[in-house]
Amino acid sequence: MSPREQFTAFYTILYREIRRFMRIWIQTLVPPAITIVLYFVIFGSLIGSRIGQMDGFSYMQFVVPGLIMMAVMTNSYSNVVSSFFGAKFQHSVEELLVSPVPNYIILLGFTLGGVARGLMVGLSVTLLSLFFTELHIYNLPVMVAIVLLTAMLFSLMGFINAVYAESFDDISIIPTFVLTPLIYLGGVFYSISLLPEFWAGVSKANPVLYMVNAFRYGVLGISDINISWAFTMIIFFVVVAFLFSLHLLNSGKGLRQ
Amino acid sequence: MTSALKIRQLAKQYDGGFEALKGIDLTVEPGDFFALLGPNGAGKSTTIGVICSLVNKTSGSVEVFGHNIDTHFSLAKQKIGVVPQEFNFNNFEKVIDILITQAGYYGIPSSLARQRAEKYLKKLGIWDKRDVPSRNLSGGMKRRLMIARALVHEPELLILDEPTAGVDIELRRSMWTFLEEINQAGRTIILTTHYLEEAEQLCRNIAIIDQGVIVENTSMKSLLQTLQKETFIFDISETLDLDFALGGYGCKVIGENNLEVSLAKEQNLNALFQRLSDAGLTVTSMRNKSNRLEELFVNLVETQTDDKVEEAEEE
Known part of the structure; x- marks a missing residue:
């Protein structure tokens, strides 16, 4: 395929992915917004008002960046895992497999579809957060870069999950038993400076901590970890996840007999 | 090319x-x-x-x-x-x-x-x-x-x-x-x-x-x-005896008015119709028992299966 044809194929996959989650917006865009608003109300307003300040900011201001990232992560992941597994389940993935589209284009298309949904939900949650607190952006490039990289990473992880999944149970096990604990323990609701030294050290093994803190740095200018190190870690994970996903596609794992 | x-x-x-x-x-x-x-x-x-x-x-x-x-x-x-x-x-x-x-x-x-x-x-x-x-x-x-x-x-x-x-x-x-x-x-x-x-x-x-x-x-x-024989089913006006036979042809009564006849490659339908007419039978319609390719297909696949069974028995 010529570069122009490859771009058409990529655009087709991306457009189809966006069309898919927009068609079922009531399932894909509304629930995360409602969930995060409930977090704002309960943890931010009701409980947060009794917690007082955290790292020099009101608890609501502290928790908003983490909750935005939580929405981006879960939605990027769930978009790709459900879309790609659905395509496998209905065998419509064969439309792609018989076509001349290179595997890296297939992967990019699905990944950026997940990124698109993550960003759309992230943006809606950000706008909703303005009803509860004021947001001052400390460093826009950091904020944008980290949210894009995070959405890419979770989209790729969703892709890997979908490749291995053989049933609908398999696409809910990882989010429930791995992602949710990592996100909840990844500094969304608290600063690791509050933890005993040992648990603070353990928390640093959690990749979500780096994403949440880097994003919080972009919004508030505070972070529990070094920003350069956070970027290095996230880019490393994105590259590894991309190469591994590509390897799965090339080998036909779960797709070709 | x-x-x-x-x-x-x-x-x-x-x-x-x-x-x-x-x-x-x-x-x-x-x-x-x-x-x-x-x-x-x-x-x-x-x-x-x-x-x-x-x-x-x-x-x-x-x-x-x-x-x-x-x-x-x-x-x-x-x-x-x-x-x-x-x-x-x-x-x-x-x-x-x-x-x-x-x-x-x-x-x-x-x-x-x-x-x-x-x-x-x-x-x-x-x-x-x-x-x-x-x-x-x-x-x-x-x-x-x-x-x-x-x-x-x-x-x-x-x-x-x-x-x-x-x-x-x-x-x-x-x-x-x-x-x-x-x-x-x-x-x-x-x-x-x-x-x-x-x-x-x-x-x-x-x-x-x-x-x-x-x-x-x-x-x-x-x-x-390569089809060696073809099987036809004839609808006959007259009622057929169960033991009806037609010398030189593989013939089977499959209903009181239906006759199944196998025709070898070297035989022809004209001669068969003459024999039926001589036997006092009136053919009202006829059809192939199965499509010609189907007969060949079944023969080929059965031969292949029989060969496999024989090979397995030899082993």
């Missing part, structure tokens, strides 16, 4: 150890209408799966119009359109979107894809369903949608895996007409089907595969010429 499809020593062993293909060779020339027949589990769909990259082969090579599917996969895939046995489109997408999306996978911009989609949906008689989600189509419409989807990038080789399964006879015949038209326009077609009448009517060349081996590969005409 470059072959439309050239398969050499193609073998496929599945993870469980089952050998679906045991080193088959197959050549299909450009412009041919080629039948690939075989009983269930013979290896037809595996062969098609390998050609279309849905199945990883164990060994061997496949070339489509001279392009190796391993080394020039993009060029090879551009040439192929496939209509699989099972419905494999997104049930929630609209008919028109399925076609435009599929064209996009081949690098065709949406404006051209829309024109092509209109052309093929109209030809296949489902243009009025273009905005309907595919899950709401009838079985026959879904089959036609899959053919339109396979043609939207205008491939030179169209592979149809049982395209008329579960389709009523009227629709089946209209699909035959359509396929004959696109074949006459120069497109190479490979067809697998369980309706042997379909293969006999449409295809010029044929391969029969059984247990992962090609047991016959020839032209339809020469294959049909």
Whole structure:
């Protein structure tokens, strides 16, 4: 395929992915917004008002960046895992497999579809957060870069999950038993400076901590970890996840007999 | 001239150890209408799966119009359109979107894809369903949608895996007409089907595969010429005795007014009618017991199975 044809194929996959989650917006865009608003109300307003300040900011201001990232992560992941597994389940993935589209284009298309949904939900949650607190952006490039990289990473992880999944149970096990604990323990609701030294050290093994803190740095200018190190870690994970996903596609794992 | 499809020593062993293909060779020339027949589990769909990259082969090579599917996969895939046995489109997408999306996978911009989609949906008689989600189509419409989807990038080789399964006879015949038209326009077609009448009517060349081996590969005409006997059923006005016999012919009374007669290759119908007339019988109608290709097919597959049983017993 010529570069122009490859771009058409990529655009087709991306457009189809966006069309898919927009068609079922009531399932894909509304629930995360409602969930995060409930977090704002309960943890931010009701409980947060009794917690007082955290790292020099009101608890609501502290928790908003983490909750935005939580929405981006879960939605990027769930978009790709459900879309790609659905395509496998209905065998419509064969439309792609018989076509001349290179595997890296297939992967990019699905990944950026997940990124698109993550960003759309992230943006809606950000706008909703303005009803509860004021947001001052400390460093826009950091904020944008980290949210894009995070959405890419979770989209790729969703892709890997979908490749291995053989049933609908398999696409809910990882989010429930791995992602949710990592996100909840990844500094969304608290600063690791509050933890005993040992648990603070353990928390640093959690990749979500780096994403949440880097994003919080972009919004508030505070972070529990070094920003350069956070970027290095996230880019490393994105590259590894991309190469591994590509390897799965090339080998036909779960797709070709 | 470059072959439309050239398969050499193609073998496929599945993870469980089952050998679906045991080193088959197959050549299909450009412009041919080629039948690939075989009983269930013979290896037809595996062969098609390998050609279309849905199945990883164990060994061997496949070339489509001279392009190796391993080394020039993009060029090879551009040439192929496939209509699989099972419905494999997104049930929630609209008919028109399925076609435009599929064209996009081949690098065709949406404006051209829309024109092509209109052309093929109209030809296949489902243009009025273009905005309907595919899950709401009838079985026959879904089959036609899959053919339109396979043609939207205008491939030179169209592979149809049982395209008329579960389709009523009227629709089946209209699909035959359509396929004959696109074949006459120069497109190479490979067809697998369980309706042997379909293969006999449409295809010029044929391969029969059984247990992962090609047991016959020839032209339809020469294959049909090898038919040693043909069986007819006659409807007779008079009531037949159960022990009725017709010397020189394999003959069986299958109903009080129905007679089954096997006619050897060297015998002819004129002589048979004369004998029936001499016996005081009036023939009101006649038909083939089964289609000629079906008789050959059954013989070939049974021979292959018998050989395997004998080999197993010897071991």
